[in-house]
Amino acid sequence: MVIQKLEQLQSLFQEMKQALIAYSGGIDSTLVAKIAYDVLGDRALAVTAVSPSLLPEDLEDARTQAVEIGIRHQEISTHEMENPNYTSNPVNRCYFCKSELHDTLKPLAVQWKYPYIVDGVNADDLRDYRPGIQAAIERGVRSPLAEVGVSKAEVRELSKLLGLSRWNKPAQPCLSSRFPYGEEITVIKLQRVGRAEVYLRRLGWQNLRVRSEKDTARIELPPDQIKEFVLTIDLSQLVKIFQEFGFVYVTLDLEGYRSGKLNQVLTPEALGQS
Template identity: 55%
Template sequence: MFRQLEALSELECDVLERLRDFLAAQKHVCVAYSGGVDSSLVAAIAHEQLGDQALAITGVSPSLAPHLLLEARQQAAWLGMRHQEVSTLELEDPSYTSNPQDRCYACKRELHRHLAPIAAEANGALVLDGVNQDDLGDHRPGIAAAKEAGVRSPLAELGITKATVRRLSWALGFPWWDKPAQPCLASRFPYGEAISSERLQRVGQAEAWLIDQDFDQVRVRSHGLAARVEVPEDRIADLLQPSLRRELVKTLLSLGFTSVSVDVEGLVSGKLNRG
């Protein structure tokens, strides 16, 4: 059992015990695991309670930034749990590549199409995901696809919010407890703009360069071939330092963008969902 390293409130301790009880009651589970803080908590407690009867599975495609896949691998190894990767083919599905507002539905449908046979082979394992209580009030078409596939969401079912997920992860000593939210690369394109492997790779490379410059929270929005860079408001001045600004423009143009701008509002998750 993971030892509690930091103090939790009585309510938070109760939440953690209920999550443990939920997972201990299962015989075999497969966790749809992205390496984000939510699915990592579910995977960690599943491993704690079930040992090798818990399997973390990561869907791999061009929409997953390479550094996030690396982090998912590293975190699973840190936890000591079984981890499997499966290639998904959403880029072959027009209901995904045409980038409609319910694009995430097509993505999750494809993911769970691959997870279902793996779970069946794992003694009929129950598939779990990391959807939390807050996600239920957000624009998340993928939740419907997961429900149709029979996936359970223990965090949401137990009323566990993102803030509580971070508190529990912090108390248990998970180094990624404050990891920023990292939506898939497809979220960088306005609805209706086609998504391709080439476009995803261009955005991924641009963000990787910025991460290497010590901007750990970043979005490169792609409007056609125009790049709009978002970093937290308190880091905008750093990005606009003359030498770094010149390197930013040079790098993004070399990747195939035709213009580069910096969003002076700063990074706002879900900005493209605005009406």
């Protein structure tokens, strides 16, 4: 099944002839970049948006993977933090983020003569609340993985099949997703969350989130890792470090991490579906 989907993806890029990939360095856009490069060679270009919501470590990882693939790679700056519609953190915050991204990419694609901009949206993303997808659709962006029906699990399967070294990389959405809707996002808050997550990853905890609500950090880990975390980590040292980052309180979410958890508070009324 995945081989058939891979062939369909390859055919899509053959038809495009040239493509600019909105490339974050996450597993989805990395797979798209890999297939685009394998089909198009130098007629494929990966472009990474750099802003305070992207961890410097994730930017470096994107650079490393681009070199591994062989694809040409450019970096651009986006300025969503200058838009109060974004920083006020409404439920459709991601719409304004992706609007900024694609409004920046589109004139570059025209200037560099790329007829198509593609992203890494996969078929599973279409089943979650992702307002950024609408912003991309409005601007004519294509999502090859979603078009072919590639799920997140199949993204990893294809990535492993194609020899990508980070095929099992944990999902890493932008740092703004760490804040409850309605809490203002600032550069200082983004940096605080980013430093906390990097600290925990360097201790060996890879698949995690540090949610931030005002002065409180809430650590989310896979449920099966919570007991080991409590028994093995130096909790007093952890609190001390997090307080140095700027948090006052440090908590552990006993339910554990799961994708899309931020959206569990959304009601039909909040989504404008009443």
